[in-house]
Amino acid sequence: MDDALLNILRTLVLSATPLVIAALGETITERAGVINLSLDGSLSLTAMVAFGVAFATGNILVGILAAMLVGAVIALIIAVASIELRLDQVAVGFVLTLLAADMSQFWGVPYAGKPTAGMTAAYLPLPLLKDLPIVGRVFFDHNILVYVSYALVFGIWFWLFSTRPGLAHRAIGERPAAAFARGTPVNRLRYIYTIVGGSLVGLAGASYSVGVNPGWATPPPMQGDGWIALAIVIFGGWHPFRVVLGAYLFAGLRALAGAIQSSDIAVPVTLLNTIPWLLMIFTLLLVSGGVIERLLRILPRGMQNRARNFLRSDPPVALGTRFDGEQR
Amino acid sequence: MKRTATNLFFLALPLLLGVIVVAILIVLVVPPNTTLGDVLQAFWNGAFRNLRRFSGVLVFWIPLTLVGIGLVITFRAGLWNIGVEGQMTLGGLFAAGLAFMLGEGSPLVIIPLCIFGAMLGGALWASVAAFLKVRFGVSEIFSGVALNAIANQITLQLIAGPWKPGDSDKAQYSRPVPDAARLLGVSQDFNVSVVGLVVTIVAVVLVLLVLARTRWGLNLKAVGKNPRSALLLGVPTTITAFSALMVCGALAGIAGSQRILFTYGDVRGQFAGGIGFLGLLVVLLISARGVWVPLIAFLFAIMLNGGTQLQFLNLDSSLTGVLQGALVLAVLLANGLRDRLRKPKQAKG
Known part of the structure; x- marks a missing residue:
């Protein structure tokens, strides 16, 4: 494999990392039956906070923790609004996404365009693993946050499908009343x-x-990624592995668009920029019931069931609904 | 009598709370040498200092009200039309396209054609989301977000290609729209388009009448409340949802045409300027009660136009968005709190 291709794949894995982590976070939330629609604004605001705090304190870890705190507070607002105040999760999430995006611009002014030297999480090629052919360069030659995303994928998968609390986690998103009856x-x-x-x-x-x-810059460079992450969760069928696959698919397309842009092939930038959004509509179309059934008919009979199981994407049954059973 | 007073109090309470939250927010964010009064004065001056500033408020009010009243329709049908921003964009593009195609001529013919084209463009873009929704069950939220982004890219492509100004390849704006299609202000000082004002007021009245008095208005409500029982009762749910999005798209299209034919006079990136999203906030603030749209849109327009003065206090104009978002969030939460505190009591009594 030549070096250029390896580099593209390596960039793909790196640039997919935020999408992977965001979509996994949303998977956890939605598996519990709550929609956090504020992702797009939350990503901007937390990115600004992470850089701002890291810049001010000179400590990247403090910046990351501050960003996680802000993300948690936004989620807490959604939880309180939907659980205690019985408000529509979509409405509150949408207002929060706009509010957070504007907050990131307003409070981000002092940090926009500030020097970024030394402002990256530690770069850490993993010993031994990084010397593996191909895989080593693509997956194990990154900064720490990339490895965190791997750990999260396997951790969340194990949690959801192999532990007892994970079972309860899925139950409150699927059949909250039944879960409640079991204590x-x-x-x-x-x-x-x-x-x-x-x-x-x-x-x-x-x-x-x-x-x-x-x-940090204005307008936020990650604008739009939050919506893509939300769509990836649906495309991923609320399953960590498929969610990651979706995130890599989007990031791969973007890497490809970037490569085309810097090559000699004359394709309008605007067309390349629409591709992720067309893909978003296409993937949502694909996982919606009717389209799959029609496509499956093309396949030989024996493969139909396996393909259906792979493509089907059923949301947690109680997603977006509130549970009042605890009221006495 | 006493009950009405109590009810009014409980209705106004969330709004009052929202205003207090906004005031506290301002106090927290302003630099030490400016006060809450300075910021309020900046907003006030930006909106009411003279007739010209007030015209600026109305110029924001026109598209915001059009979008808002359109969104009342989709909200009533239980639809989250986030794609309204893209529908504005396509409306504006259709209006501009027709204007470029028709060239010079009688404004009496060209302007109505452009506005009609804008309605068509907006409705067309909405119908994409509507089709994906009713035929394939793709959430209108996600298709809307994607269609917004695609609409922006179409705009940029048109500016860079067929509509580029003669001299430049990397222009930020298209060439100006022909004069025959331009909407003109009443005067130098009262720079507001009468056509825009009249169209907006007519649209508001029509929508309110249709919602209150027609079968379609009733169907919308039925679909929004409970699509399954609506279907069982014989309401054509698919057509109702589809048409709600199309009508909202058409109204958003007119709003977009105002941005091109009046405000800018050319096509530029993101010319819809977030007014569609703001329209969603307006409608959320009033729980989709249509009569309140003009008033709340006016309040938001004051904040928008007043926000242009914040730079003189060395405050970024994104503060306007922060305040609007905080206001709506506070009102939503206070609404929820009020209902939670009241419901148990009502059940007892």
Whole structure:
């Protein structure tokens, strides 16, 4: 494999990291039955906070923790609004996304365009692993945040599908009443998972501004990624592995667009910029019931079921609904 | 009598709370040498100092009200039309395209054609989201976000290509729209388009009448409240949802045409300027009660136009957005709190 291609793949994995972390955070939240629609604004605000705090304190870890705190607070607002105040999660999330985006611009002014030297999370090629052919260069030659994203994928997958609390986690998103009858404190757990998910969104924001694309600028360079992350969760069928696949798919397309742009092929930039959005619509179309069934008919009969199971994407049944069963 | 007073109090309470939150926010963010009074005065001066500033408020009010009243329709049908920003954009592009195509001629013919084209453009873009929604069940939120982004890229492509000004390849704006299609202000000082004002007022009245008095208005409500039972009761849910988005798109299209034919006089990147999103905030603030749209849109327009004066206090104009977002969030939360505190009591009594 030649070096140029390896470099593109390596960049792909790096640039997908924020999307991976954000989409995994949202997966945790939505698996508990809560939608955090504020992702797009949250990513901007937490990216700004991470860079701003890291810049002011000179400590990147403090910046990352501050961003996670901000992400958690935004998620807490959504949890309180939906659980205690019984408000529409979509409405509150949408207002928060606009508010957070404007806040990032307003409070980000002093940090816009500030020097970014030394403002990246520690670069750490993993010993031994990095010497593996191909895989080593693509996956194990990155900064720490990239490895965190790997750990999160496997950790969340193990948590959701192989542990007892993970079972309860899924239950409160699917059948909250049944889970409650078995003694699961539905709303308390929803608070916890919404906040954990939100703090991961904060980590994702930080992984832009002190990771992939250090620094801060106006308008926020990650604008739009939050919506893509939300779509990836749906495309990923709320399963960590498929979510990661979706994030790499989007990042890969973007890397490809970038490569085309810097090559001699004359394709309008605007066309390249629309591709992720067309892909977003296409993926959502693909996982919506009717389209899959029609496509499956093309396949040989024996493969149909396997393909269906792979492509099907059913949301947690209780997603976006509130649970009042605990009221006495 | 006493009950009405109490009800009014409970209705106004969230708004009052929202205003207090905004005031506290201002105190927190302003630099030490400026005061809350300075900021309020900047907003006031930006909106009411003289007739020209007040015209600026109305110029924001026109598209915001059009978008807001359109969104009342989609909200009533239970739809989250986030794509409204892109529908504004396509409306503006259709209006500009027609203006370039028709060239010079009688404004009496050209302007109505352009506005009609804008409605078509907005409705067309909305119909994409509507089709994906009713045929394939793709959430209108996500298709809307994607279509907004695509609309922006179409705008940039048109500016860089067919509509570019003669001399430059990397222009920020298209060449100016022909004079025959331009909407003109009443006077130098009262720089507001009468056509825009009249169209907006007519649109508001029409929408309110249609929502209150027609079968379609009732169907919208049924679909929004409970699509399943609506279907069982014989309401054509698919057509109702589809048409709600199309009508909202058409109104957003007119709003977009105002930005091109009046405000800018040319096509530029992001010319919709977030007014569509602001329209969503307006409608959320009033829980989609249509009559309140003109008033709340006016309040937001004051903040928008007043916000242009913040630079003289060395404050970034994004503060306006922060304050508007905080206001709506506070009102939403206070609404929820009020309902939670009141409901148990009502059940007892």
